[in-house]
Amino acid sequence: MSKLHETLQQVTDTIIERSRTSRNAYLKRVDAAVQKGPHRGELACGNLAHGFAACSPGEKADLTADVKSNIAIVSSYNDMLSAHQPFKDAPDLIKAAISEAGGVAQFAGGVPAMCDGVTQGQPGMELSLFSRDVIAMSTAVSLSHNMFDGALYLGVCDKIVPGLLIGALTFGHLPAVFVPAGPMTTGMSNKEKVRIRQLYAEGKIGRKELLEAESKSYHGPGTCTFYGTANSNQMMVEIMGLHLPGSSFINPYTPLRDELTKAAARQVLKFTAQGQDFRPIGHVIDEKAIVNAIVGLLATGGSTNHTIHLIAIARAAGIKINWDDFDALSKVVPLVTRIYPNGQADINHFQAAGGMGVLIDKLLQAGLLHADIITIGDDRGLQYYNREPVLREGSLVWQASPAESLDRDVLRGSDEPFDNTGGLHLLQGNLGRGVIKVSAVQPEHRVVEAPAIVFDDQNDIVAAFKAGKLEKDFVAVLRYQGPQANGMPELHKLTPPLGVLQDRGFKVALVTDGRMSGASGKVPAAIHLTPECAAGGPLAKVQTGDLIRLDANTGRLEVVLDQQVLDSRIVLASSEGSHRFGMGRELFGGFRRQASSSELGACTLFSEFDLED
Template sequence: MTDLHSTVEKVTARVIERSRKTRKAYLDLIQCEREHGVDRPNLACGNLAHGFAAMGQDKAALRDFNRMNIGVVTAYNDMLSAHEPYYRYPEQMKVFAREVGATVQVAGGVPAMCDGVTQGQPGMEESLFSREVIALATSVSLSHGMFEGAALLGICDKIVPGLLIGALRFGHLATVLVPSGPMTTGIPNKEKIRIRQLYAQGKIGSKELLDMEAACYHAEGTCTFYGTANTNQMMMEVMGLHVPGAAFVTPGTPLRQQLTRAAVHRVTEMGWKGDDYRPLGKIVDEKSIVNAIVGLLATGGSTNHTLHIPAIARAAGILVNWNDFHDLSEVVPLIARVYPNGPRDVNEFHHAGGMAYVISELLSANLLNRDVMTVSKGGIEDYAKAPVLDDGGKLVWEPAPKTPGDDTILHPVSAPFSPDGGLRLLEGNLGRAMYKSSAVDPKFWTIEAPVQVFSDQDDVQKAFKAGQLDKDVIVVVRFQGPRANGMPELHKLTPALGVLQDKGYKVALLTDGRMSGATGKVPVALHLSPEALGGGAIGKLRDGDIVRISVEEGKVEALVPAEEWAARPHAEQPAFHPGTGRELFALLRQHAPVAEEGAMAILAAAGL
């Protein structure tokens, strides 16, 4: 056994120690659920008859308590390109289950909103909290006691975390995540940026912009940039919750179908009546959570996971914080550049070696915990192999390539794109914030400039179009935290701020909201906590105050005299205007914890 990198070992040890009490309580819970919880043999005859009434040819198998029944929780809808392929999955999975003497039932469906559709719209204020609705719906789906295993069908931004958080409360069940893959590549990424910035400058109209966007998002599958959805898939691989190599195989291909078949077969082998019991709550442990953070850093993944990983961890009784991200970032090298952090998309990343290469390199550098349980029998080493179909159409796995197929996308650990993972914790008199330095040119890592303060991203757009931001400026957008308005992404601001940067101005964004998994080249200090609502210091800022955002110094500070700063009152929250159903989420807003704890009200309310 090789030695684990000292910093990864240190962070893992402190997460274990910090979580000792809460993790024990969680493991006690899932053991109790296995031994005394509701399951098929304990259901009354009437309960059981209801449970298999519509199951046709599978009724006899469902009456046999020695056969596994897999509950499918699906996020299918045909508005999300990534989730449209799931339409036929349950039918296929039933056939795959019968091949090994098992059964499949759709336990339930969960909502799956598209951040791409709601980006910059009022519905985006429901986006983060949709994660809670998904977790609750997953819990309802699995509550019937009909299942010995689970298969979770979901990919996109809040859907995978929500499914996983809900399923972790049934952590005694053998569970696998089943992806459907990315859409084929559309137009080049440089062209996307060029057209969006031309539109932001008013040089082209909406028809030209829509033509470009339709050529970009053009088919079934996930969007091809490395945003939150595809970071989810990376994370499921590194945590060992996929069949190895399942993340980035395109939909509608024979390989994709065989990976789904393998997932169903594998769940049937992991149940508690067999000799290879692998419950979800044991796969998701302190070491796999640390591995997820390492994968995030090594690939330059979405900043949204600085919320999602703490929330997933809490659902399993594990406590992580932004110091853990920061300390790991100092030693985990950036070995992948995928758009928007580089010119190529996830399909090109996959063909260059993809997750198998990344995991192989991280293992070779002792940056991943090896002694973890995974869906695959061989542990994390199995994820350093890539799936292929042999000449007979059989699914097999080949070792990762020794060298990447494209060195503009992947580098070895020995010669990384950057020696660190590019995710920094900033602290100061404004609070604590995260900063994705891997996406930003180092010459912009320190920005000191006057601020212009807004409480609505639409007002930023108006100021930009009026030329009021043509200067060195730190744009402050506050009252965007989870308690204020649900913490919508502010990705709509990216083109305008990019134009200002290209004009030669020193420009940055400071916000208590989220930016996006598509955070680009403009410096952003985001998830600032405490948020403005409730007294966060960002509420004290006034137009013209000088703020310093510095990666090198790890600081986010208002350069205002201490006496004046202490005496300055907080701004008042703008009025809330109901509509688009946002008013229904008031209870979640009121009880949401800080971003660093995952911003998930239902976990906080449960004392987790």
């Protein structure tokens, strides 16, 4: 392994110093909980009887005597959503594997799992971001019975894994292993899918043809195969050491996938306080693990959603990161993958090219990852993650990953990157701070200077496109899309019409305090603007016709106005009241009111208390 890159070390040291008080306070709470241990032996008889009433006589005896570890299963299973459906049989596999290994497992609870692909552009999308915090709270409820010595977390998609991880970190005294479900097999090519979506946006094909194409793309159980937030989740969890090596992208309903699920179950037993190798998640996820996750995100051109989620995850562990950290690392971390939307390959092609084993090995060789983290592999360090699982005569074993990528059009080393910098950049200027994903934006589109056209609803942009009112250079300013305004829904439905206009030769960009999805791609989009408009952010003062300059190369975003003129303008209210009712949105009013800014994780969980207390 090479010496750590100087910038990686500097950013890590800065985070450690910035987080010193809050991290120490967090670890103090974790260690106090460790000392108390599971309270099964101290529970009143009625409490304990309730806790194992449905167990077998043998399990009751084991739990009464406190001689075997009891593992919680927390799952996002539902059978409507393809990514979560493969978890259907996992509890039975896990219980059998843990029983054979000398432990007990109980299904502790389920967490909600919604799909942004289903709710995209719909009212339900306004619950999506906040569902992360509901999942974190549901995880805490699942573990609140104090019956457990460790936990297995079964989740895949956008808000589910961050929510599970935040919840797990509040039970930082318990060891944790995350169990993926794997991606669906490859369907229609991404290039063809984009072509058909744009034809539909132009009105050249109908809904029947579009649905047929979409059904060929999303066609079976497993995660969507593009490199959006779901697959970015899996990459980050593995690069932080919470997955078994090489297990993230094995397809569901295969013998190897089932053996990996059983292996994950056996693995968590090794790390409980009753054993000799105690690895509580509160110590596993430290500043170095968080930095590794950021590096992985940048190196692979992953989802912009994680510029929000990772901040919230880190905060749950007492670690303070911000967009300056992402930006500093992005300047030195090269882009080494081409996976849709920054390429035509899907996640199965990445796996076939060498997958996580090659990615981690190449980044370690470049000094761009911390090897000395605690992982859930048999060997603690990340340097042992350059291996991949295989079945030999029905038995699960790990073998060395390929020494080099098997497809350099999909995966490369840092010595021959697709881009010398990472896929995300910080933007700042007189409109506030935000981020932009540039890994799929061609260099000629990374600087846009054009008049603003102001909207307060994404559907108005689509309507203006269909009416032919956007056939010109412009910057779409979409306001009041932040967490306090309407829950910060993804705005991915804007990608096809804006992409069509860009293909026609117009200079176009999007500037918003809302989110784009992990699938956002070729159109430059300044997103997550903070302060958001609902909090009085300057974006709310922009008027149609104002000149906007977006420069992803220099990291500048500004309205070209005299500052006194901008300051003198009155912030106009939006029609946000229409977003407060229907499709369950009335239940989330408290979430909207107390949500933090995007750069603080758009989080509702920590606003009423300080983690340093």
